[in-house]
Amino acid sequence: MNSIHHPHHLHATNFHNHNHQINKNRVRMVDAYQDVKTSKTNRLGETLSNLLNIQKPYQKINPTPSTHSNWNVLNIHEDKANTPTMSPKEDISDRWRDIHGVQEWEGLLDPLHSLLRREIIKYGEFAQATYDALDFDSFSDYCGSCMYNSHKLFDKLGLSKSGYKVTKYIYAMSHIDMPQWLERSRLTYTWSKDSNWIGFMAVSDDEESRRIGRRDIVVSWRGTVTPSEWYENMQKKLEPIGYKDSKVEHGFLSIYTSKSDSTRYNKSSASEQVMKELKRLVDFYKTKGEEVSLTITGHSLGGALALLNAYESATNFPRLLISVISFAAPRVGNIAFRDELYQMGIKILRITVKQDLVPQMPGIVLNESLQKFNDFTGTLEWIYTHVGAELKLDVRSSPYLKRGFNFIGIHMLETYLHLVDGFVSTGSTFRSNAKRDVALVNKGSDMLIDELRIPTCWYQLAHKGLERNSYGRWERPKRDPEDIPSPIREEHKS
Amino acid sequence: MNSIHHPHHLHATNFHNHNHQINKNRVRMVDAYQDVKTSKTNRLGETLSNLLNIQKPYQKINPTPSTHSNWNVLNIHEDKANTPTMSPKEDISDRWRDIHGVQEWEGLLDPLHSLLRREIIKYGEFAQATYDALDFDSFSDYCGSCMYNSHKLFDKLGLSKSGYKVTKYIYAMSHIDMPQWLERSRLTYTWSKDSNWIGFMAVSDDEESRRIGRRDIVVSWRGTVTPSEWYENMQKKLEPIGYKDSKVEHGFLSIYTSKSDSTRYNKSSASEQVMKELKRLVDFYKTKGEEVSLTITGHSLGGALALLNAYESATNFPRLLISVISFAAPRVGNIAFRDELYQMGIKILRITVKQDLVPQMPGIVLNESLQKFNDFTGTLEWIYTHVGAELKLDVRSSPYLKRGFNFIGIHMLETYLHLVDGFVSTGSTFRSNAKRDVALVNKGSDMLIDELRIPTCWYQLAHKGLERNSYGRWERPKRDPEDIPSPIREEHKS
Numbered sequence: 001m002n003s004i005h006h007p008h009h010l011h012a013t014n015f016h017n018h019n020h021q022i023n024k025n026r027v028r029m030v031d032a033y034q035d036v037k038t039s040k041t042n043r044l045g046e047t048l049s050n051l052l053n054i055q056k057p058y059q060k061i062n063p064t065p066s067t068h069s070n071w072n073v074l075n076i077h078e079d080k081a082n083t084p085t086m087s088p089k090e091d092i093s094d095r096w097r098d099i100h101g102v103q104e105w106e107g108l109l110d111p112l113h114s115l116l117r118r119e120i121i122k123y124g125e126f127a128q129a130t131y132d133a134l135d136f137d138s139f140s141d142y143c144g145s146c147m148y149n150s151h152k153l154f155d156k157l158g159l160s161k162s163g164y165k166v167t168k169y170i171y172a173m174s175h176i177d178m179p180q181w182l183e184r185s186r187l188t189y190t191w192s193k194d195s196n197w198i199g200f201m202a203v204s205d206d207e208e209s210r211r212i213g214r215r216d217i218v219v220s221w222r223g224t225v226t227p228s229e230w231y232e233n234m235q236k237k238l239e240p241i242g243y244k245d246s247k248v249e250h251g252f253l254s255i256y257t258s259k260s261d262s263t264r265y266n267k268s269s270a271s272e273q274v275m276k277e278l279k280r281l282v283d284f285y286k287t288k289g290e291e292v293s294l295t296i297t298g299h300s301l302g303g304a305l306a307l308l309n310a311y312e313s314a315t316n317f318p319r320l321l322i323s324v325i326s327f328a329a330p331r332v333g334n335i336a337f338r339d340e341l342y343q344m345g346i347k348i349l350r351i352t353v354k355q356d357l358v359p360q361m362p363g364i365v366l367n368e369s370l371q372k373f374n375d376f377t378g379t380l381e382w383i384y385t386h387v388g389a390e391l392k393l394d395v396r397s398s399p400y401l402k403r404g405f406n407f408i409g410i411h412m413l414e415t416y417l418h419l420v421d422g423f424v425s426t427g428s429t430f431r432s433n434a435k436r437d438v439a440l441v442n443k444g445s446d447m448l449i450d451e452l453r454i455p456t457c458w459y460q461l462a463h464k465g466l467e468r469n470s471y472g473r474w475e476r477p478k479r480d481p482e483d484i485p486s487p488i489r490e491e492h493k494s
Numbered sequence: 495m496n497s498i499h500h501p502h503h504l505h506a507t508n509f510h511n512h513n514h515q516i517n518k519n520r521v522r523m524v525d526a527y528q529d530v531k532t533s534k535t536n537r538l539g540e541t542l543s544n545l546l547n548i549q550k551p552y553q554k555i556n557p558t559p560s561t562h563s564n565w566n567v568l569n570i571h572e573d574k575a576n577t578p579t580m581s582p583k584e585d586i587s588d589r590w591r592d593i594h595g596v597q598e599w600e601g602l603l604d605p606l607h608s609l610l611r612r613e614i615i616k617y618g619e620f621a622q623a624t625y626d627a628l629d630f631d632s633f634s635d636y637c638g639s640c641m642y643n644s645h646k647l648f649d650k651l652g653l654s655k656s657g658y659k660v661t662k663y664i665y666a667m668s669h670i671d672m673p674q675w676l677e678r679s680r681l682t683y684t685w686s687k688d689s690n691w692i693g694f695m696a697v698s699d700d701e702e703s704r705r706i707g708r709r710d711i712v713v714s715w716r717g718t719v720t721p722s723e724w725y726e727n728m729q730k731k732l733e734p735i736g737y738k739d740s741k742v743e744h745g746f747l748s749i750y751t752s753k754s755d756s757t758r759y760n761k762s763s764a765s766e767q768v769m770k771e772l773k774r775l776v777d778f779y780k781t782k783g784e785e786v787s788l789t790i791t792g793h794s795l796g797g798a799l800a801l802l803n804a805y806e807s808a809t810n811f812p813r814l815l816i817s818v819i820s821f822a823a824p825r826v827g828n829i830a831f832r833d834e835l836y837q838m839g840i841k842i843l844r845i846t847v848k849q850d851l852v853p854q855m856p857g858i859v860l861n862e863s864l865q866k867f868n869d870f871t872g873t874l875e876w877i878y879t880h881v882g883a884e885l886k887l888d889v890r891s892s893p894y895l896k897r898g899f900n901f902i903g904i905h906m907l908e909t910y911l912h913l914v915d916g917f918v919s920t921g922s923t924f925r926s927n928a929k930r931d932v933a934l935v936n937k938g939s940d941m942l943i944d945e946l947r948i949p950t951c952w953y954q955l956a957h958k959g960l961e962r963n964s965y966g967r968w969e970r971p972k973r974d975p976e977d978i979p980s981p982i983r984e985e986h987k988s
Binding site for chain 1: 577579934947948952953956958962
């Protein structure tokens with residue numbers, strides 16, 4: 001079916017595919033929602049009615065794979081209370097190329113190979129870290145920064161056993177109007193009005209490198225937190241990238257490449273920061289004779305940035321093995337962009353959830369409350385396309401999740417990681433020996449069934465960070481000096 | 495003006511008023527909104543349009559007393575950062591009867607006497623404690639209970655220097671449908687499905703008793719937290735109390751007097767629990783030859799319960815000096831009830847905020863969102879009346895508070911305490927040497943101006959009480975056994 005509509009696609013997917021059989025896996029690589037249409041008749045009335053279908057995912061379609069009764073779920077949940085939250089990491093040194101996607105993940109996705117599942121979750125937790133450590137207190141001096149110094153980040157987030165070390169923080173121009181108090185305040189120091197912490201780079205340590213068979217460099221991109229960012233992201237305008245016909249969405253590219261001498265953190269762009277650090281790391285490990293891979297991850301907007309980052313990295317480091325593991329990423333570019341990514345040998349695994357609307361973007365835009373859908377103004381040409389293999393999840397597969405449509409909850413990365421952890425194969429029930437802590441799903445949402453008795457949106461600081469001083473007054477404590485962002489320190493590190 | 499409409503009132507206020515002059519203070523004792531009308535024509539159309547006037551309190555009326563610029567406010571705020579949050583307590587042993595209201599607080603309210611202000615805040619913080627310590631996590635085993643054992647309560651809330659010791663917790667039938675999970679859960683122990691922690695009793699220690707000139711027993715009543723409770727409170731039905739013509743609102747009386755043998759905590763009613771403990775304490779201190787007073791406090795619904803409690807206490811302990819310090823209390827009973835309270839010698843100080851709608855209830859009821867107003871069904875007879883002296887505050891007097899109507903924020907007790915702290919006299923500016931921590935206002939609301947950079951609704955537990963176990967799983971920790979409510983322990987204590 002897809003081959004009829006998208007001749008380019010087959011070409012592209014075959015570019016690095018040594019097995020030319022049309023198999024189930026390859027079909028899954030194609031986004032089911034990827035309807036490339038340039039006709040003006042494809043107005044939003046149609047899109048909206050498609051959406052309405054998507055909005056009722058629980059109407060039957062397939063008999064829901066969940067056959068657990070809530071009672072069983074609770075038993076299983078309680079039995080796991082005193083068990084580790086992760087499958088042990090196994091030695092993948094002799095299989096890492098397959099897991100890295102050199103074979104386009106053929107035969108590994110459905111059923112999902114347990115070694116691949118474990119790696120997907122590892123990278124997903126790097127992406128999650130960019131949310132968990134963000135200071136989003138608009139009254140904070142450091143709003144939009146990471147709360148912790150880079151050498152503390154993983155410890156603070158319980159990722160000390162990840163096997164990776166953070167080497168660099170990435171900043172992007174925020175494009176967000178800051179609250180007016182900043183303008184009027186008499187603060188002598190504000191970390192930055194123009195920049196946001198947008199991610200980090202990390203590299204596998206010796207032990208992890210032995211386990212995974214190579215030195216792995218990670219770039220983890222933060223997604224959007226506030227609705228206003230979504231608006232900006234969806235500029236609905238394609239612009240060229242590179243020297244060929246590739247075009248990508250203007251908003252994404254702008255975040256990736258913007259810089260300004262008047263800023264403290266974006267005298268160089270996110271793109272330039274990453275390229276510089278990547279060169280340093282690649283040179284360093286190559287001179288040591290090590291095999292090096294690059295894995296780029298991100299959720300939502302972060303998944304879009306990951307794709308731009310992969311494109312640029314492949315351009316600059318043609319022989320580097322590059323994979324993208326993205327979660328809930330929207331469409332980013334046109335067909336030429338997709339084809340160029342394939343031709344450069346970039347391996348892309350898109351994790352999507354069937355009921356999530358963001359991977360269907362651009363195509364819809366959300367109003368401020370992020371609960372209703374507005375149609376576009378009508379100028380959009382439907383030339384955005386997805387790229388890569390797809391691991392497609394279904395919220396209905398989990399007996400832990402509420403039934404009912406919850407845009408934010410379904411889109412959130414913790415929901416994705418939960419579903420990856422439980423995914424066995426299309427149509428099968430949730431993996432009974434899934435170990436990941438189910439409570440994490442509700443960190444920032446209301447997705448878990450009430451029987452589990454996990455509070456909703458529970459990931460929060462005590463008293464929003466206020467502490468009592470010696471007089472009993474509630475104050476925002478001074479940030480540990482080493483956790484205060486510093487452009488000089490960032491510069492010296494690399 | 496009031497004497498024309500309410501002949502009963504003058505009779506009542508004069509009952510214990512040795513000074514028969516009509517003075518400014520006495521006029522303030524009368525509630526400006528107390529329009530006693532039984533006419534059926536007083537329909538809600540009228541009420542609603544009155545409300546609409548009240549909803550626009552910032553339209554001018556008086557020139558706003560706030561003349562501070564925000565800049566000055568910030569300077570003052572910063573200067574106070576390293577100062578105590580309270581005025582020191584002074585010795586009031588020779589003036590305590592006046593402060594307790596024996597003279598109906600004549601000449602003490604406008605301007606507000608500093609000694610009285612300090613005492614009002616002391617009692618207000620006891621009322622606030624009933625909110626701060628409530629477990630309102632609907633997934634908790636102990637939802638609706640106090641999070642801490644009674645001997646820890648004040649320490650946990652930073653009230654260790656209050657000079658009082660908690661002697662007893664009070665429970666009331668909750669009348670609230672509990673979430674369904676409780677019914678279905680396999681918990682072997684739930685603290686109570688029927689009861690809520692509704693307040694506590696405390697008694698002044700020796701040092702405080704010396705300072706205030708007598709042994710002071712306090713009953714502090716908790717108000718409502720959830721909108722659903724408001725609905726129940728406002729049953730719009732008067733029923734008799736006592737043996738005369740006094741009638742009070744059905745819902746309040748029901749909370750105060752309900753009991754059931756099938757419950758664990760309300761085999762006796764809140765009323766009976768308090769009366770038993772009160773008898774024990776009064777007997778104990780009377781036999782020691784001490785002078786004893788009773789001060790009953792509460793906010794909102796708690797203020798209504800305080801009045802019922804005062805009525806009953808005066809009936810049972812006719813010679814006890816009884817005061818009520820209520821905050822934001824609604825109307826409770828009819829004119830006969832008011833007159834009986836006066837005749838029994840109960841001294842009542844109602845703290846109200848001009849823009850707060852709750853003291854104008856019954857008369858309006860709020861819809862579920864608590865943001866819009868619905869009219870009554872029309873059966874209400876307007877026979878509810880306020881009672882006692884009134885200290886009337888104005889949100890516009892504080893330069894720290896946002897302009898704009900915020901029903902919840904204006905009604906909250908912390909807003910009241912802030913305004914009491916800053917009140918000098920009607921029409922004067924906010925007290926420049928007010929010491930109370932302004933940040934407290936935003937504990938559960940969004941009332942403070944942005945320039946102060948205090949987060950909104952910041953009073954919250956880290957991770958809503960979840961903690962990581964040794965495996966890294968997020969769990970609700972077991973409650974400290976001594977903090978688990980126990981009917982047996984409650985019984986043994988008194």
